[in-house]
């Protein structure tokens with residue numbers, strides 16, 4: 001199989017203010033060591049990036065990396081992949097990794113859709129999509145990450161039973177993302193009461209964007225389980 005590197009158009013910022021000397025050093029010295037290789041052909045088996053991990057988790061759009069680094073600290077037996085196009089975020093998480101001496105994180109500065117296209121099938125145990133860019137204007141909704149074609153590509157990389165967490169504090173994105181997951185038909189959502197999505201899951205770590213509270217509703221959390229054999233597509 002041949003993969004195209006960087007096939008998708010990214011919206012939003014990919015770099016911000018000038019970086020401090022420390023961050024420049026981290027990018028120059030640490031990032032090459034921790035980078036998930038770009039595959040121009042073949043598939044990437046993330047198990048090969050870590051020493052005998054029990055599971056592989058992916059965080060999409062990790063921002064400043066607090067959640068990624070926090071989960072990695074709590075789960076040293078898990079290999080965590082983080083993908084983020086924003087250079088400052090990548091530099092920031094490198095700082096956390098250095099301070100905490102973490103060995104179970106690998107990073108891609110880029111677009112999650114390109115990374116997903118390069119991963120081997122059924123390799124992920126868990127995926128976090130936490131407070132993705134909301135694109136609240138109707139004319140920008142098509143820029144949102146959670147769309148049917150994205151879920152279809154993500155599904156290829158999920159193990160049966162893999163867990164996917166989506167969180168947002170924008171009501172329209174929450175409604176549409178839930179609809180999109182359920183319409184796919186392979187994502188089981190077993191929430192039974194409002195507290196199941198209104199109260200942060202017990203293993204959630206607050207993110208920087210969440211704490212800013214910029215959305216138009218309180219944060220909601222949807223936990224799905226990938227069950228391709230159980231559910232019929234909703235037509």
Ligand SMILES: C[S@@+](CC[C@H](N)C(=O)[O-])C[C@H]1O[C@@H](n2cnc3c(N)ncnc32)[C@H](O)[C@@H]1O
Pocket residue numbers: 010011012013060061062063064083084085086089110111112113130131132133134145207208209210
């Ligand atoms: C609103 S911020 C949230 C950051 C973080 N998850 C948090 O909650 O603090 C959304 C992040 O997604 C990143 N992002 C946008 N498009 C992306 C893509 N296609 N692949 C990966 N990350 C993306 C942005 O650069 C940004 O850092």
